[in-house]
Amino acid sequence: xxxxxxxxxxxxPLSVVMVTPLVWxxxxxxxxxxxxxxxxxxxxxxxxxxxxxxxxxxxxxGSWLVNSFVVSVVCVAGNLVLCSLAGYAFARxxxxxxxxxxxxxxxxxxxPFQIVMLPLxxxxxxxxxxxxxxxxxxxxxxxxxxxxLMRQFFTTLPRELEEAARIDxxxxxxxxxxxxxxxxxxxxxxxxxxxFLQTWNDFLWPLIVVQSPDAMTVQLGLxxxxxxxxxxxxxxxxxxxxxxxxxxxxxxxxxxxxxxxxAAAGIK
Amino acid sequence: MTLDRRKLAxxxxxxxxxxxxxxxxxxxGLVPVVWSFxxxxxxxxxxxxxxxxxxxxxxKLVADPLFWDAARRTLVxxxxxxxxxxxxxxxxxxxxxxxxxxxxxxRLAVSVPLVTSTVATGIMFSWLANPQFGLVNAALxxxxxxxQGFFSDPGQxxxxxxxxxxxxxxxxxxxxxxxxxxxVPRDLLEASSLDGCGRARSFWHVELPLVSPATGFLxxxxxxxxxxxxxxxxxxxxxxPLRATTVLVYHLxxxxxxxxxxxxxxxxxxxxxVLIAAFxxxxxxxxxxxxxxxx
Numbered sequence: 001x002x003x004x005x006x007x008x009x010x011x012x013p014l015s016v017v018m019v020t021p022l023v024w025x026x027x028x029x030x031x032x033x034x035x036x037x038x039x040x041x042x043x044x045x046x047x048x049x050x051x052x053x054x055x056x057x058x059x060x061x062g063s064w065l066v067n068s069f070v071v072s073v074v075c076v077a078g079n080l081v082l083c084s085l086a087g088y089a090f091a092r093x094x095x096x097x098x099x100x101x102x103x104x105x106x107x108x109x110x111x112p113f114q115i116v117m118l119p120l121x122x123x124x125x126x127x128x129x130x131x132x133x134x135x136x137x138x139x140x141x142x143x144x145x146x147x148x149l150m151r152q153f154f155t156t157l158p159r160e161l162e163e164a165a166r167i168d169x170x171x172x173x174x175x176x177x178x179x180x181x182x183x184x185x186x187x188x189x190x191x192x193x194x195x196f197l198q199t200w201n202d203f204l205w206p207l208i209v210v211q212s213p214d215a216m217t218v219q220l221g222l223x224x225x226x227x228x229x230x231x232x233x234x235x236x237x238x239x240x241x242x243x244x245x246x247x248x249x250x251x252x253x254x255x256x257x258x259x260x261x262x263a264a265a266g267i268k
Numbered sequence: 269m270t271l272d273r274r275k276l277a278x279x280x281x282x283x284x285x286x287x288x289x290x291x292x293x294x295x296x297g298l299v300p301v302v303w304s305f306x307x308x309x310x311x312x313x314x315x316x317x318x319x320x321x322x323x324x325x326x327x328k329l330v331a332d333p334l335f336w337d338a339a340r341r342t343l344v345x346x347x348x349x350x351x352x353x354x355x356x357x358x359x360x361x362x363x364x365x366x367x368x369x370x371x372x373x374x375r376l377a378v379s380v381p382l383v384t385s386t387v388a389t390g391i392m393f394s395w396l397a398n399p400q401f402g403l404v405n406a407a408l409x410x411x412x413x414x415x416q417g418f419f420s421d422p423g424q425x426x427x428x429x430x431x432x433x434x435x436x437x438x439x440x441x442x443x444x445x446x447x448x449x450x451x452v453p454r455d456l457l458e459a460s461s462l463d464g465c466g467r468a469r470s471f472w473h474v475e476l477p478l479v480s481p482a483t484g485f486l487x488x489x490x491x492x493x494x495x496x497x498x499x500x501x502x503x504x505x506x507x508x509p510l511r512a513t514t515v516l517v518y519h520l521x522x523x524x525x526x527x528x529x530x531x532x533x534x535x536x537x538x539x540x541x542v543l544i545a546a547f548x549x550x551x552x553x554x555x556x557x558x559x560x561x562x563x
Contacts, residue, residue, distance in 0.1 A: 005368040014360065015377035021392040021435065022380065024403060028395060029333055036395075038407035086289035095282025101290050108297035112496050112544055114517050115537040118530055119303035120296060139296040142289040172281055201385035203499045208525060219387045223503055226391055233395055240388045251383040252376075259379060259443050 022186055024049075027117040029237035051238040055225075058235065060213055061242055064221035071136045071217060072199040078141035079189055079195045086142070088176055094160070102151070105144045117208060124209055135209045136217065146191050153187040154180075163263025190261040193250070200247055218243040274359045307534035314530035325535035335536065337511065338519040339543075341426060346494040347514060348430045353441050353490055354483065356434070361445030362471065375446075379439035386436065390503030396417060406415050419504050422512040429513055437493075441486050448482035449475060488551045495544050516540050 028036050029051055031044035053060055089095065090102045120139060121130075129135040158179065165175040206220040213221065222243050229236050253259055308325050312318025329335050364375050381389070396403045397418035404515065405415040418428040452475055460470040498517040501507060507514040507522065514522070524533035 005366065007363050007368055008370075009473065011363055011368075011371075011374045015374050018435070018438070019380065020403070021389070022384070024396060025388070032559040038400050039401040040409060041401060041403055045404035060406075065408045073274060080291070086286040089282045093278055095279040095286075098282050098286065101286065105290065105293050105554040106300055108293060108301070109437045110545070110548070111297075111301050112492075112537075112540060113293055113535075114496060114498070114499040114520055115304045115541050116300040116533055117298035118314060118524060118537065120309060122303075123296075123300070124313070130270075144293050144297060147289050147293070197383060201383075201387075203276065203385070203387055203502070207502070208521075219385050222391070223387050226387075226503070236391060237395070240391050244384060244388050247383045249421070251380065255376060255379075258383075261374070261378075262382060262440060262443055268547070 025237050025240055026164055027234055029241045031234050033232065033234060036237075048234060052242070053232040054232075054235045054253075055239040055242065058229070059221060059225045059239065061218070061221065061239055063214070063217040065242070065246075067133060067215065068200055068217040068219070070213050071133055071140075072196050074137050075140045075199045076192050078137075078194045079143060079191055080147040082142040082177070083146030083150045083191065084184065084188070086147045087152075088154050088172075088180075090147065090151045091154035092159075093172075102147075108144045109148070113204065117205060118266060120205075121208055129209075131212050131215050132210065133215055135214075136199075136202075136206055139205070140195075140202075143195070146195065148189055150184075150187065153184065157183065190230050193254070193258060196250070197247060285486050293377050304534050304537055307531055308538050310534075312530040313528040314465060314524065318531060320524065321531055325532045325543060328532055329535050329539060330451050334388075334511070334514070334519060335539075336515075338516045339539075341488055341513070342495060342515040342517075344498065345430060345497060346491055348427070349433055349437075349494045350487065350490045353434050354486060355436050357438055357441030357445055357486070358483075359478070360438070361442045361449055362475070364442065364446060365449045375442075382434065382439045382443075386499035387503050389432060389436050390500060393435075394504055397428055420509055422510040423428045425505050425512045429497075430505065431498055433494075433497070433503070436500075436536050437490065441490070444486055445479060448479040452478050483550065486552075488548055491547050491551065493541060497545065506551070515545075551563075 024041075027044060030047045030049070032048055035042070035044050090098060102233055124130050124135045124138075127134075127138075129138065161179055161183075164174050165179045166172075170178070200217075201219060202217070202222070203219050205263075206217050207223075210216055210220060213224070216224070225239055226236055272410065281370050306479065307318065309321055309323070310318035311321045311324070360378060364371060364378065368562055384392075397405075399405065399415060399417045399420055402418075404418070408415060417424060419425050456474055456478075457470055465473065497515050501513045501515060501518050502521075505513045507518045520536040520540070521531045523529045523536060
């Protein structure tokens, strides 16, 4: 039998500190109003499910969740298709202006979003997209990061794979769909997870382009809810739990995979 | 001639595949950069057409004490956030790289803040750091220290934001370091221990130099994100109290959407961009000098 490592003495308290905010979020979300404001704070005596019902009743949390879901899913689908196609072209086809286009696209990765957002808002106004989900989707439908990720992936594949299919007379698109698609699955999954997380948790862009509650994502809605209910912590925490449930579930069920994706892409 | 036709087909196919993404990224990613630069030379409220302003926005920027205050706060924030995150992440990654019982659970605990949105984080920390009944004050009270204001104290708010964002980013830095540590060849560590290196010495002389690319990447990445700090401030302090957490991007937001001075906001944006570009180039140059490779 191995001696338990002394590292537990450091790692256990550390882990407790890291999960404490999330655990207390859960605890406060099932506390009564009085329990959430006593000092020192303690465990709730019972479970107040009513907080969740109140949160759902007082704010259109349901439709905010649906909005977030629609925006995230459409952006994931857009990125998977468009970035794969472009990534393949940049990795495998020599075409006029291809290198310049790729370089310019990479350059946009270095530009902070705060520079882009002011003209983007003007564009959305003239397109009539302000206060719609379209404004949240359009700029995120294809990302330079996604194209770069897919291009890097295609350059690691041996060319022979495609050449055989091409010699047999298959078109490029057919080669991509029938020969390469099965090999692309892990990279596509990485792209999907990161795109989903980013659009789900995005805040600044929704904040400036959406004002009406109908078009809010759950992050933006939650923030406005916070402004209106600063005194009712249990209800606010219940809403917060609901807003994080989807990503937390994805995280717990696909933790290993998730960690690998983040390490590969360097994104939060 | 057939060769040319094949080339032509390649150009067509290339653009056929790439065009949808390239057009979207060009329109929504590249055009706004140029446009934003143009906006910085205009007087505009972003709603009605602007008028040419020459260099007035930049003159205002140089003379604006609020801008320099915000710049100073941003630098203080970055100077704390980046080193603290790195200094915590590396030892934690080294510990999580050992084969001990329950290490999977520890890794889970450290990385779960990664998926937590800034809005949710802000709400949780506002409660934890509440001056009247928050958990942190309960801990201080338990050891006989006075209650603190944290986000509501002008002298502490920026540090509270640092603590909150370190919590949010620590898992990311740990994951990057873990990946780098797992690439350190085992035989190098064995060789150093055969040569009489203790655990600590082989960390200093083998592992630390070999993870320096990860350190370099994290330095750049955390600095870029730190200079763009906004969400965490918006959901906790709204730039206050007494402007104590009004960092550059928050100032930009205020100018664009509270004062409706879009041209000036664009000028601040360009300043942030220059700052980010300068930091990135500086650090990349420095990293190149301290880069080790295993052959």
